[in-house]
Amino acid sequence: MDGGPGDWVPYPDEPPYDPYDDIAPPEPAFPAAPAATGGSRAAPSRYATPLEALETVYGYSAFRGDQKAIVEHVVAGGDAVVLMPTGGGKSVCYQVPALVREGTGLVVSPLIALMHDQVDALVANGVRAAYLNSTQAPDERARVENAYLAGELDLLYVAPERLNGEQTLRLLERGTLSVIAIDEAHCVSQWGHDFRPDYLALGGLAERFPGVPRLALTATATPATHREITERLRLPDARHFVASFDRPNIRYRIEAKTEPRAQLLSFIRSQPEGSAGIVYALSRNSVEQTAEYLARHGIDAISYHAGLDAATRARHQSRFLREDGVVVVATIAFGMGIDKPDVRFVAHIDLPKSVEGYYQETGRAGRDGEPAQAWMAYGLGDVVQQRRLIQQGDGDRAIQQRQGQHLDAMLALCETVGCRRQNLLAYFGQASEPCGNCDTCLTPPDTWDGLVPSQKLLSTVVRLKRERNQAFGAGQLIDILRGASTERIRKLGHESIATYGIGADLSEQDWRSVIRQLFARGLLVAQGEYGTLALSEASGGVLRGETPVPLRRDVIGRVSRGSGGARKASVADQLAPEHRGLFEALRAWRAEQAREQGVPAYIVFGDATLRALAEHRPANLDGLAGIPGIGERKREAYGDAVLAVIAAN
Structure with a gap:
């Protein structure tokens, strides 16, 4: 995406957060109750101890x-x-x-x-x-x-x-x-x-x-x-x-957002059959679309938000509380004080505004003390949108500063390479040891030196501004860095920019990871109605090489340049031997499709998608819906062909 109207706001037709849908309205002035006969009496103590x-x-x-x-x-x-x-x-x-x-x-x-x-x-x-x-x-x-x-x-x-x-x-x-x-x-x-x-x-x-x-x-x-x-x-x-804020039975997982609904579906399908759960989304529109998506793919999902009439909300809440295996997709108001003990998971497909909100919402899982999951998909758009909401809010400078601090703490939790539980408890003033039960403990993330890629990106932003008085969103910047030959690149003459093509060693997803993390650290900011990217006061230290930029490594596949740094093992090398043959067959099929359409191979499917296909071997179209990287449109376009490749291998 670039600097167009849809760059950062996924649901621009409505406010980002619902008001509480269940707040008591102003109370009507009913007549006072008559005094009880003989005057009022105190309820006697019913139990001695x-x-x-x-x-x-x-x-x-x-x-x-x-x-x-x-x-x-x-x-x-x-x-x-x-x-x-x-x-x-x-x-x-x-x-x-x-x-x-x-x-x-x-x-x-x-x-x-x-x-x-x-x-x-x-x-x-x-x-x-x-x-x-x-x-x-x-x-x-x-x-x-x-x-x-x-x-x-x-x-x-x-x-x-x-x-x-x-x-x-x-x-x-x-x-x-x-x-x-x-x-x-x-x-x-x-x-x-x-x-x-x-x-x-x-x-x-x-x-x-x-x-x-x-x-x-x-x-x-x-x-x-x-x-x-x-x-x-x-x-x-x-x-x-x-008391300790620790909920040791909850496993915290946060992953990079690619196709959040497909990722969510895959996560839910990984849970024990019949698990009840809550999915939090940013807006009513997102709630409805997500509930419908899950229902179409066999999940007993219902929606809950302030736009529903009171009877529907009551009916949906009743189903969630009283039936097994119901997943409710809701805005943030749902669940405060809900006493359902066997909620097995809480998922977020949009970034919460604060660690307090995240903790409150994830705490609705596993009240019975049995194992539960807190899962979230988090991406660059979330960061930009939250920053912009703060900047455009009605609050004074002090309020915006406090909201920014809340967001910074939330981003620190998302981007940490240490134990998430340690980070979470430290926010509430409690020390702890690594928990061994969060994604970063179970699979410690790799870090890499992101200084040079960060300098390339920031330099591109600077050159566009100084040389052409232009500003863009992530999509156009990534196309410039990767040397893409798009109609927009040619029309704007961006092939002549000095940084054109110098970032071809990173994939589009790699660059989105870099931008997201720079944004989380305040090294990039969004400006204007369309959220175009600009430098912050802290960016100068990066450009001068004075500020180190260690980055988390998302699942990123590098393109070999023949020089510098050790090459990552191929995706096929990371697979179990029994999956490699299918993976290579899928790669060959993808290359053919890309040639026929005249597009890069990753436009068809990324390596991560092929790896998931090779590992899970879905047998039907519904099974494809749970694979990361396969949205509805791609399922329609490629589903039968992919299934044929799987069946033949």
Whole structure:
């Protein structure tokens, strides 16, 4: 791609991120519930000890990790800030105290669907739980309010928006609260990935309900967010419980994006049959197209985004929660607090905005502690698009700077040559050893000296600007460096540029890898409406040879130039002996196709695609869909011929 309108924005017809599709709207002003006969009463303590409640309600004989200490501290009347990973059992930390202390536990929950699910689960366990939200009719709301005033509720769930209303606060004052739990407390952070303005007012609960112990709980908090939670929710005397953020059962994998839907399909097919999973995409359009693509290829996939009507969203969420083997393709709002324990994988086909968001979303896999996968396809377009969104955003310089820092941390996780888990935990202020259970630990990436290729690329950008006052996207720059003879090259006279053809030793995919990594390091920037490439302030050090440029090696096949450096082993040499014959037959077929069409061989298929075909030997057209590099169009154009080559070898 070059500097045209479609260069970096894959879905320009809609905003890049959906708003939360399940945020409670402003609450209607229903009439206040009448006072219960005889005045309000506190819900009596139902269990003498926390362990009795745990055994009776939840069926567990012992608390896990910090749960016991947290529960005992809150039962005794203390405030707490609890940082615990998804699946660590945060809900027990406030539900059990609510069952042991006199009164009703108030739970601030950010999403309507979440509170519905949690209340349903509690009621099924015999807990007297209810919620107040905008989905209720006036008579239903009145019944819940009367039950609270009569002391007939153990737990009451409300949205933060409702607690901004004086009417709700007066209602709560007429009853007795046993504990106040603020779930997903990271939403209070204005610098965070899930900021909710209504959370800022929750600090006032300290003065409104003195003596009631309060808990702030989250699975996602950097040290800075941790401090912000403590300050904004006015918890200066709270005891802090910080569990390890490590989820050792999750295997983290990030790979270079080529054809993300085909890569995703291949990944899903590699999972155990019947695995449930969540796929996150950037936009509604992408969600719909990806769900349809997966469904066409035999995956039980459904979509979830704000553009669907409420009934459809509810139906799809219900299917995901209640049926085995369902894959939901969704925008980022889906899954906050979802209690489904057996999600076997979470996949991203677009780059998250921050490590916090990535951690929050991947944490929805493997809540049961069984092995799970976090997979992501990440490419150059993701980096450029995210940088441009920050630059074009409405925030002031400080906000843009913080967003840039979030993105830089996310890019560092993607491009690291070390343990991904170490990088992830370090972001949250926790040290660890290499995990042995991420892609970089299992298959350590090669690094190579990218200084000279980087100088060639940056020099091309400089020459185009200085000599011709031109700027282009990645596609045209790569064509210049590789010495392509395209109509556009000839029309613009780019054969005369001094750097024309000096990068023919790298493939197109190699150059995209170089550009992506330079972008991630801030050595290239995007500018203008079309995201054309330009130098940054740091680029000069590279051009002068003062700044080293070690690069990750994606799966790149080099063209031998007959000089300099050791030649990489051929793709055929990397294959098991039983696959090499088929690989060479596919190469011969590809060469013939390229000659007939007058195009380079890689335009037909890259070596990586041929290698995957040789290794997997698909037997039908559906099988081809899972091979990297074979999109729908190529499957239609070459599918039968490829299958014939495979069958003959």
